[in-house]
Amino acid sequence: MEVAGLIYFCYTICITPAKDRRLPMIKNIVILGAGFGGLRVALNVEADIRRYLRGSTPEAEEWKVILIDRNPYHLYYPKLYDIAVPEGAEPSPAIEIREILKGTRVEFVQGEVQRVDCKARVVEVTPSPDLRSSSPEGVEDGPSERRPRGGKGEGLSYEYLVLALGADTDFFGIEGLQEYGCTLKSVSDAQKIRTMIEQFLKVPDKKLEIMIGGAGATGVEVAAELAHLFRNISRDRWSVTIVEALPRILSMFPLALSQYAHLRLERLGVHLMLDTCIKKVDSAHSREIATSPTAPRNDGAVIEVILAPRPLKPGEKEEELTCEFLPEHEKLVRADLLLWAGGIRPNPLMAQCGLPVDKKGRVEVDEHMAVRNLENVFAIGDNAFLLDPVMKQPVPAIAQAALLEAKIVAENITATIKGRLMKLYPFPKFPAIVPLGNKDAVALVGTHVVRGFSAWFLRQAADFRYYNSILPWWRAIKLCFFR
Structure with missing residues (x-):
């Protein structure tokens, strides 16, 4: 039976015209912004596709996850003051995106997002200003990295779009x-x-x-x-x-x-x-x-x-x-x-592209983090406006909220691909920690205020936990404690 099956397979390949043996059309899941939320969506969606879709559906190989950012690095903002305050060796809170994406199938595009056309489902990307001078045409990039060529915009079609471009200074x-x-x-x-x-x-x-x-x-x-x-x-x-x-x-x-x-x-x-x-x-x-x-x-x-x-x-x-x-x-x-x-303000590109925004320019989303009245478009982080129905306050523009929103969006994208119901945002209360110099800090955990060294230690643990979520444990330890 196995020999007969092999003969039949070879026969169908030989008699099927080449024009009918087409490769499946690639469907892009495009994430704009490699900050806390955008990076987490890319990693989670890619992992979900590998874990749940590959081998379980014939369309699994058609999906491609594309992450777009103007910088080649992911910036851990809570550690920026370590550079600004010259005490000891100068650390770097910037981590190469290529290093983070190593071992995944996420494709990284370094460029500037110029326009989002939700009707045509196209994102226009141009080279970042630093790329025009430092990356001439013809330079080969890594296997998981691609750069828009020349000065004209490159149109990327999408099946799903995640807006995570962060905020500007107000x-x-x-x-x-x-x-x-x-x-x-x-x-x-x-x-x-x-x-x-x-x-x-x-x-x-x-x-x-x-x-x-x-x-x-x-x-x-x-x-x-x-x-x-x-x-x-x-x-x-x-x-x-x-x-x-x-x-x-x-x-x-x-x-x-x-x-x-x-x-x-x-x-x-x-x-x-x-x-x-x-x-x-x-x-x-x-x-x-x-x-x-x-x-x-x-x-x-x-x-x-x-x-x-x-x-x-x-x-x-x-x-x-x-x-x-x-x-x-x-x-x-x-x-x-x-x-x-x-203070900060949402990225002005959101309003310029005709997306539904509130009076401050934040994209209005529902409890699934989906943009209102748009199919397969999500917004998270500083870009998004979601009102807590109990507290009557918008979800805060903080890293913890962006990471949770990213987790919800990644699960909802996978759920819609598989034809399942999407999850709702749970509206939790987030802990907050503010360092105050010399291993002193103050933290709010639930309804409890933690002070002094204990709060400072909680901050170090939070930093390590985040680094370890995007890097190997030994690299996370080095960044947190041996810089």
Whole structure:
């Protein structure tokens, strides 16, 4: 029987015309963005296809997972401040995407997403700016990596699309802030801050004045690390100031957590200016030229910041504000470095492509993380707007939420391919940890506030857990503890 079957198979191959022996049409699962959520979707979907579809359905080999990002690396944002604060050797929170995807069949495309056409189911990708100069045509890429050729856009069709492009910094229209301030969103941002601080440490008589706009987790964490770095330097030579428009720092967390962080920062020597807004930012040299064209040039790094009390809420009295310069209503201060950590906004591409967005530009999704009124399109992370029906608050734009959303989306893509029902987002409460320098931190776990070394240890465990989810255990240990 086996011989007869083999003869029949050879006979059908020989008599079937070549034009009828076509390869199956490839169906692409395209993920835009290799951040926390996008990378996790790519890894989970590819693993699910290998585990559940291959061998169980004849269409299994038709599916291809494509991950698109402008950078060749995945950035672990919680460790960016390690680069910015020059204490010890300079670490790198950037991990090559090729290293993460090793051993998988995920195809990585390094390029810039220009347009999403949901009607035609096509994504247009062009080479990233750095690729146009560093990657000439004809250069061969790795087996799991592909780059758009030339300067024109490459159209990628998709069967499923996941929007995970992350967020941009929101400067809230503050004059001069984007031009003269800096952010902490990339490795280059962190290296610029590190270079300025290293130069300061080499000059014995110079005073360094650093201002941080925003007292969320990033602003508080960086301020604490900087103050700890300067702990052995006279406070006459440095100042770290946080400017926050709300009446307390870490306002998104319970009061007990906020109070502990407040006291910790004050002990470290950080100056807190609450109920205070940044109104305008300018170069100190620009003002000197405007008032006196013959004035000698000041240090180009020095900037001037105009501060003002925050606007009053309905029924609120001015005396209720904790702003320290209420009688003047405006204050001019100078700083060598202004770090803006005051907020984010969704990627503007979402609204430009005609996707359903809310008033802030976030893509509206249902409880399956599927974009409303669009078939086989999902959105996660900072791009997505999903309202918690119980708390009446949107799902927070944090890494833990993005990772859970990615898990749900990966399972839902596999479920729809297999004709099964999709899963719902469970709306959990996420723990939060804010490092405060020198192995100190504060954490919210459920309803409990954890302080000190215990909270710091929880943060190290969380870092290792994430690294170990995308890399071999020995590599995760090296990144966490031996950098």
